[in-house]
Amino acid sequence: MFGAADSPLVPAAGGGTPVAGRASIGAVIEAGLTEAPGPGLLADLAVIDPQSVPADLAVDLLIGLERHSAWLASVSAAALAAVAGPAPHEAADAGADPFHVDDPVREEVAAALHLAPVTAGARITVARDLATRLPTTRAALTGGHISYAHAVVISNEAEPLPDALAREFDDIVTTRAHGKTPGGLRRYARRVAARLAPSPTIDEVDQEFARREVHLITNGTVMATIEAVLPAPDAIAIWNALTACAHADTTRPTDTRTLAHKRADALTRWAEHAAEQPASTCEQPTTGRPRLRETHIVIDAASLLGLADNPAELAGIGPIPAPLARLLAADSTWRRLVTDPVHGHLLDYGTTTYTPPRALRNYVITRDRTCRFPGCTQPADHADLDHTTAWTGTPVGGTTSATNLHTLCRRHHRLKTHHNWTVTTSNNPTTSNRHPDTLTWTSPRGKHYLTHPPPQLEPPAPNRQTPLEIRLRCRLTAT
Numbered sequence: 001m002f003g004a005a006d007s008p009l010v011p012a013a014g015g016g017t018p019v020a021g022r023a024s025i026g027a028v029i030e031a032g033l034t035e036a037p038g039p040g041l042l043a044d045l046a047v048i049d050p051q052s053v054p055a056d057l058a059v060d061l062l063i064g065l066e067r068h069s070a071w072l073a074s075v076s077a078a079a080l081a082a083v084a085g086p087a088p089h090e091a092a093d094a095g096a097d098p099f100h101v102d103d104p105v106r107e108e109v110a111a112a113l114h115l116a117p118v119t120a121g122a123r124i125t126v127a128r129d130l131a132t133r134l135p136t137t138r139a140a141l142t143g144g145h146i147s148y149a150h151a152v153v154i155s156n157e158a159e160p161l162p163d164a165l166a167r168e169f170d171d172i173v174t175t176r177a178h179g180k181t182p183g184g185l186r187r188y189a190r191r192v193a194a195r196l197a198p199s200p201t202i203d204e205v206d207q208e209f210a211r212r213e214v215h216l217i218t219n220g221t222v223m224a225t226i227e228a229v230l231p232a233p234d235a236i237a238i239w240n241a242l243t244a245c246a247h248a249d250t251t252r253p254t255d256t257r258t259l260a261h262k263r264a265d266a267l268t269r270w271a272e273h274a275a276e277q278p279a280s281t282c283e284q285p286t287t288g289r290p291r292l293r294e295t296h297i298v299i300d301a302a303s304l305l306g307l308a309d310n311p312a313e314l315a316g317i318g319p320i321p322a323p324l325a326r327l328l329a330a331d332s333t334w335r336r337l338v339t340d341p342v343h344g345h346l347l348d349y350g351t352t353t354y355t356p357p358r359a360l361r362n363y364v365i366t367r368d369r370t371c372r373f374p375g376c377t378q379p380a381d382h383a384d385l386d387h388t389t390a391w392t393g394t395p396v397g398g399t400t401s402a403t404n405l406h407t408l409c410r411r412h413h414r415l416k417t418h419h420n421w422t423v424t425t426s427n428n429p430t431t432s433n434r435h436p437d438t439l440t441w442t443s444p445r446g447k448h449y450l451t452h453p454p455p456q457l458e459p460p461a462p463n464r465q466t467p468l469e470i471r472l473r474c475r476l477t478a479t
Contacts, residue, residue: 029057032064037071037144055445067144073151074130074142077123081131083109084124122152129155133166136174146174149182157189165196172196179450181375187318191311194319199309202323232317233297233328242266243382296366299325348401354391356400361385364405367453372439373412374449380407386416388425388439406439420444 028044035041045065050058084105103121110120130138130151137154140146154173158166173189180188200208209231217225228235246262249255257265299312303322312325347360356364364385371378386408389398398404403425408416415421426438441449 025053026057029053029060029064032067033060037068037142042068042072056447059443059445059447066147070141070144070147073148074138077127077130077138077141077148077151080109080123080127084127086132087128125159126152126155129158129166133163134158134170134174135167136170140174140177146177147182150177150180150185153182153186154189157186157193161193161197169193169196181377183377184375191313191319194311194321199311200321200323202327205321205324205327231324232314232320233324236314236317245269297325297328299329304329348399348403350399350401351391351393351395351397353400354393356385356405360400360402360405364402365407367402367437368407369454370407371409371412372406372451372453373408373415374441374451376409376412378409383407383409384413386413388423403437406437 025048028041028048031041032045045061045068048061050061053061084103088103103124106117106121106124109115109124110117113120115123130141134151134154137146137151141148141151154170154177157173158169161169169189169192172192173185176188177185211229212231213229215225215227217227219225228238230238242263243259245266246259249262249266297312297314297320299322300308300310302308303310303312304326306326309322311319311321314320314325347363349357349360365380365383368380370376370380371383384407385405387398387400388404388406391398391400406423406425416423421444422442424440424442426440437453439451441451443449
């Protein structure tokens with residue numbers, strides 16, 4: 001007798017005949033996870049009825065089909081690159097011709113595939129990049145190791161790089177793409193691109209600052225849009241302050257407003273206060289620059305001292321050029337983020353304390369940076385601190401320590417508490433062979449997913465470190 005996983009292949013509703021040589025559904029699904037994607041294996045996977053397999057195998061079937069979707073996308077991109085041909089050279093007088101057509105093939109692709117011309121143009125760009133500038137991404141897509149959405153991210157972030165740097169960028173980013181969501185990959189790719197590209201000078205930073213402006217956009221309805229283009233540190237400071245005001249707004253006993261509504265109301269109150277007291281609100285500060293709320297900037301010692309120009313990291317935004325980070329450093333209060341217990345119970349308060357003290361909370365939020373559920377990008381400073389192993393106040397329960405605390409947004413905190421998801425940490429003796437602070441999530445279907453805290457700064461490639469950086473890094477490591 002066959003079990004569900006061992007039963008003969010069952011055609012799906014659409015019919016189809018599986019390729020010979022696969023003995024069971026389980027064997028086909030396993031092949032879909034491990035073997036190179038191709039038309040024969042896709043035919044086998046396509047005839048399996050997903051409703052006929054156990055829940056855990058249904059997840060594996062989905063993964064196998066997604067791998068083949070990526071392979072098919074690579075085949076389609078190769079065909080599109082052949083149709084589009086190389087990118088045309090921009091005509092010298094194109095800017096003076098309002099009817100200039102920069103890429104005529106785009107219109108034919110749009111007509112043939114029933115796409116908007118802009119969408120067709122974007123797909124052509126990705127196809128050309130895969131065919132020429134991004135061979136490692138093309139190979140990963142063909143092998144089903146990344147999705148087409150990941151390939152689009154890599155192509156987009158490689159766009160401003162010259163061809164030589166684009167290929168180096170391709171090698172670095174693609175090797176780290178597996179396991180990342182497209183959004184997570186985009187943030188990582190921007191950090192890599194910032195390290196590879198020449199660092200902007202302070203004059204170029206000033207030119208960027210000169211783009212700051214505010215627009216009022218009306219569309220004839222009762223609503224209007226205010227759009228502000230600001231330096232990233234200022235934008236995130238304003239956003240954090242609005243969010244803090246929104247969380248503090250508890251004036252209405254039966255309040256049905258969302259957090260977005262409260263942010264909008266807080267902005268209106270700021271403007272009303274400025275109109276009522278312009279002298280105190282709008283005057284220029286006489287000393288220093290007021291910070292609306294604390295922002296986190298991470299920069300390596302060499303760049304801070306002006307010995308290197310590695311990009312820094314602005315929490316919630318991404319990489320910023322070293323000259324801007326040094327400019328902000330001159331107007332900042334510095335906090336040393338301790339990574340090991342140098343005195344007392346800084347990172348471990350045992351089983352006698354449930355609520356994490358401020359120092360411990362700051363450390364965990366800075367370490368995790370986002371919610372630690374797989375793929376979630378909610379900022380850690382807006383999330384809950386959760387005991388991975390439940391705190392009971394007894395020696396058999398979890399401790400209030402950095403190794404047992406992780407940030408979870410409210411949605412995924414509730415998912416863990418009420419919906420049969422479980423999580424363990426690598427600091428648990430049963431999983432101590434894994435990377436420190438790795439979380440293993442187990443779904444109700446029994447599938448396992450790993451998450452790791454991101455590095456505070458991406459290290460540069462060894463061949464891109466200057467001798468001075470190498471010596472400084474060795475001295476810092478020794479101390």
